[in-house]
Amino acid sequence: MKYSGYHGRFGGAFIPEILVPTFDELEAAYLEAKADPAFWQEYEQLMSTYSCRATPITYAENLTKYFGGAQIYIKREDLNHTGAHKANNVMGQGLLTKRMGKKRVIAETGAGQHGVATATMAAKFGFDCTIYMGAVDVARQRPNVFWMEQMGATVVAVEDGSATLKDAINEAFRDWVTNMDDTHYVLGTACGPYPFPDMVSWLQSIIGKEAREQMLERTGQLPSRCYACVGGGSNAMGLFGGFFEDESVQLVGVEAGGHGRGIGQHAVRLAYDDATVGVAQGYKTYFLQNTDGQMQETHSVSAGLDYVGVSPILAALHESKRVRFEAATDAEVVEAMQLTVRKEGLIPALETSHGFAQAFKEAPEMSKDEIILINQSGRADKDIFTVADAIDDPKWKEFIIRKAEEYKRA
Amino acid sequence: MLKSYIRARRQQKDLLLMTHIVLGYPNFDDSLRVVEQMVEAGVDLMELQIPFSEPMADGPVILHANAEAIKAGATVDKSLEIAEQITRRFDIPFLFMTYFNILYARGVDKFVDEMKSIGIQGAIVPDLPPEEGEEYLAAMKRNALSPIHIYTPNTPDARMRQLSDQSDGFIYTVARKGVTGKDTQFSDELGDYLARCRASTDLPLALGFGVKSKADMDFIRGHADIAVVGSETIRVMEREGVEAVKGFIQTLVA
Numbered sequence: 001m002k003y004s005g006y007h008g009r010f011g012g013a014f015i016p017e018i019l020v021p022t023f024d025e026l027e028a029a030y031l032e033a034k035a036d037p038a039f040w041q042e043y044e045q046l047m048s049t050y051s052c053r054a055t056p057i058t059y060a061e062n063l064t065k066y067f068g069g070a071q072i073y074i075k076r077e078d079l080n081h082t083g084a085h086k087a088n089n090v091m092g093q094g095l096l097t098k099r100m101g102k103k104r105v106i107a108e109t110g111a112g113q114h115g116v117a118t119a120t121m122a123a124k125f126g127f128d129c130t131i132y133m134g135a136v137d138v139a140r141q142r143p144n145v146f147w148m149e150q151m152g153a154t155v156v157a158v159e160d161g162s163a164t165l166k167d168a169i170n171e172a173f174r175d176w177v178t179n180m181d182d183t184h185y186v187l188g189t190a191c192g193p194y195p196f197p198d199m200v201s202w203l204q205s206i207i208g209k210e211a212r213e214q215m216l217e218r219t220g221q222l223p224s225r226c227y228a229c230v231g232g233g234s235n236a237m238g239l240f241g242g243f244f245e246d247e248s249v250q251l252v253g254v255e256a257g258g259h260g261r262g263i264g265q266h267a268v269r270l271a272y273d274d275a276t277v278g279v280a281q282g283y284k285t286y287f288l289q290n291t292d293g294q295m296q297e298t299h300s301v302s303a304g305l306d307y308v309g310v311s312p313i314l315a316a317l318h319e320s321k322r323v324r325f326e327a328a329t330d331a332e333v334v335e336a337m338q339l340t341v342r343k344e345g346l347i348p349a350l351e352t353s354h355g356f357a358q359a360f361k362e363a364p365e366m367s368k369d370e371i372i373l374i375n376q377s378g379r380a381d382k383d384i385f386t387v388a389d390a391i392d393d394p395k396w397k398e399f400i401i402r403k404a405e406e407y408k409r410a
Numbered sequence: 411m412l413k414s415y416i417r418a419r420r421q422q423k424d425l426l427l428m429t430h431i432v433l434g435y436p437n438f439d440d441s442l443r444v445v446e447q448m449v450e451a452g453v454d455l456m457e458l459q460i461p462f463s464e465p466m467a468d469g470p471v472i473l474h475a476n477a478e479a480i481k482a483g484a485t486v487d488k489s490l491e492i493a494e495q496i497t498r499r500f501d502i503p504f505l506f507m508t509y510f511n512i513l514y515a516r517g518v519d520k521f522v523d524e525m526k527s528i529g530i531q532g533a534i535v536p537d538l539p540p541e542e543g544e545e546y547l548a549a550m551k552r553n554a555l556s557p558i559h560i561y562t563p564n565t566p567d568a569r570m571r572q573l574s575d576q577s578d579g580f581i582y583t584v585a586r587k588g589v590t591g592k593d594t595q596f597s598d599e600l601g602d603y604l605a606r607c608r609a610s611t612d613l614p615l616a617l618g619f620g621v622k623s624k625a626d627m628d629f630i631r632g633h634a635d636i637a638v639v640g641s642e643t644i645r646v647m648e649r650e651g652v653e654a655v656k657g658f659i660q661t662l663v664a
C-alpha cells in the first residue's frame with residue numbers, strides 16, 4: 001500500500017499475507033475515487049435520489065425549553081433510507097465495488113443496521129450478499145434479519161467467541177481470505193485495517209459537511225458542541241468531520257456505559273480507564289482486553305455499540321484531546337430516548353440515544369445563546385422489542401403472547 | 411539454527427513433517443502428551459500455538475481449540491511454562507504460532523527474549539506483515555531466532571522475494587486461499603505455484619492448509635521440503651482421543 005494508515009500511534013494494517021494484494025487494490029481504488037471529483041458527485045447524486053440526502057437539521061424546541069439551557073439541534077441521519085447513517089458508507093462502498101468490478105459483497109453487522117444497508121445496496125446494484133451477525137445479535141435484532149433475508153442476503157449467525165460484533169468481523173475476514181477475487185468486504189465502521197478507517201470516515205463526512213453549512217444557514221453560527229454516539233465510530237467521524245477545523249466547536253463522543261464501570265459491564269474504550277492499546281481485527285487501537293491481550297466480554301443495551309475496539313482515528317483524537325469522550329449508562333440511555341420520543345416525536349435508536357443522554361446532561365448548564373448539535377444516527381424501529389422490555393410495557397407483552405398463540409395454532 | 415537443521419534432516423529424508431498443537435487444548439497435560447506422541451511418531455518440527463481470542467486466520471477446528479483453551483484457563487504465562495518443559499524434554503525444533511496481540515500485550519522485546527530463553531527457535535505471526543513488524547524482526551534477529559513468513563497463491567513474485575529477505579528458517583506456503591482446516595485440491599496448479607515459490611527463495615519451503623493424508627504427503631514430496639499438518643491432528647484427537655495421534659502420524663510418514 002502507498003500509505004501506512006497511522007493516526008498518531010493508532011491504525012495500521014495488520015492483515016494476513018493472503019489479503020495484501022486485495023488491500024493494495026482497495027487502497028488504489030479508494031485513493032483514485034477520493035481524487036476524482038466525479039466520484040463524489042455521483043455519490044451525492046445517488047444519496048439524494050435513493051436515500052434522503054441532504055438530511056435536515058431539526059430544532060428541538062421542546063427539549064430546549066425543557067432543559068432551559070443551550071439550543072438543541074438534531075442532524076437527522078435517521079431519515080436515510082434503511083433508517084441510519086450506515087447507508088452513506090454502504091452506498092459509497094457499493095460504487096467502489098462497481099469500480100473494482102467485483103460481484104459479491106459481504107459485511108458484518110451488530111445491531112443489523114449495517115447489514116440491512118448492505119443488503120439493500122446489494123439488491124440495488126445486483127451483487128450477491130452474505131451478512132455475518134453474532135448469534136446473540138441475531139436473537140435480539142430479528143426484524144433486521146427479516147429484512148436482510150427478504151432482500152436476498154444470506155445471513156450467517158456466528159456462534160464463536162462472544163457471538164457479537166467482533167466475532168462477526170472475524171468471520172467476515174475468514175470469508176474474505178477465501179473469496180477476495182470476486183468479493184468486496186463492506187466494513188461497516190471506521191475500524192479495521194487501513195484503508196477502512198480513512199475510507200469510511202471520508203464517506204461519512206458527508207454528514208458533517210452538510211451539517212456545518214446547514215447550521216450556518218439556519219442559525220448564523222457554529223454549534224458550541226457536537227455530540228455523537230461511538231461504537232466503532234463512523235457516525236461520530238462523519239459528523240465531527242465537518243468541524244475539525246473549527247477550534248471553537250467542542251466535539252463529544254459518547255460510548256456505551258452499560259451497567260457502569262468495571263470490565264465486562266460496558267463497552268467504553270476511551271472515556272474509562274478499562275481499555276488498553278492492542279492489535280486485533282487488523283488494527284491498533286484501545287481494546288477492552290486482559291493483560292494477556294485476550295479480548296473481554298462487553299455489554300450494552302445497544303447491539304451497535306457493543307464492541308471491544310474503537311476507530312483508531314478517534315483514539316488519536318482522544319489522545320490529542322480534539323475530541324472529548326464520555327459514557328452514558330443503559331438506564332440513562334433508555335430515559336433519554338423516552339424523553340426525546342415524548343417531547344419531540346423523534347425516535348432515536350438506542351445507539352443514537354447515548355449521544356442524546358450526554359447532551360441532556362450538559363445542555364442545562366450552558367447559556368441560551370449557545371447551540372448544541374446532536375447526530376441522530378439512526379431510528380429505533382429495530383429496537384422495539386428491546387425498548388418494550390426495558391420499559392416493561394404490558395400491552396406490548398399481551399400483543400406478543402397473542403401473536404405467538406396465533407402462530408402456534410397455524 | 412533452524413535452516414541448517416532442516417537442510418541436514420532433508421539429507422536423510424525426502425519430506426519432513428511439521429505438526430501443530432494449540433497449547434492448553436483441551437488442557438496442558440494433554441498438550442504435553444500429544445507432543446510426546448508426535449515426537450515418538452517421527453515428527454521433525456512442531457508449531458505450538460498460543461491461544462488468542464480472535465484467531466482471524468484460523469478455520470473452525472483451530473478457532474474452537476483456541477476458544478476452549480482460553481475458557482479452560484490457558485494463559486500466556488502457562489503457555490510459556492509448558493513450552494519450556496516441551497523444549498527441554500524433546501529434541502526437535504519448536505516454533506511459536508500466535509497472533510501479534512499476544513506479543514504486543516507482553517511487550518514484543520520481552521516476549522521474544524523469553525522465547526529465546528525457553529528454547530523456542532522461531533515464530534509464525536500470521537497477522538503481522540513485515541511492514542508492521544520492525545520491532546519484532548529486530549528482536550528476532552538480536553536473539554538469532556527465525557521469523558517465518560507466509561507465501562500465498564495471491565502473492566506476487568516481487569513480494570515473495572521481499573518476504574524471503576525478512577525471513578529465516580523456512581517459508582510457510584499456504585496451499586490455497588482461505589483459512590486453516592478446509593479441504594485442498596492437490597493439483598498441477600498447486601505444483602506450478604510451488605515452483606514459483608521455490609524460484610523466489612533459497613529458504614526451505616513448508617506447505618500447509620488442508621494437508622491430512624498420506625496421499626497429500628506423496629503429492630507434496632518433491633515440491634516442498636516440509637509438509638504441515640494442523641487441524642487434522644486436532645480432529646483425530648477430538649474423535650479418537652490423545653492416544654490415537656501417534657498412529658495417525660505414523661500413517662502419514664509411513
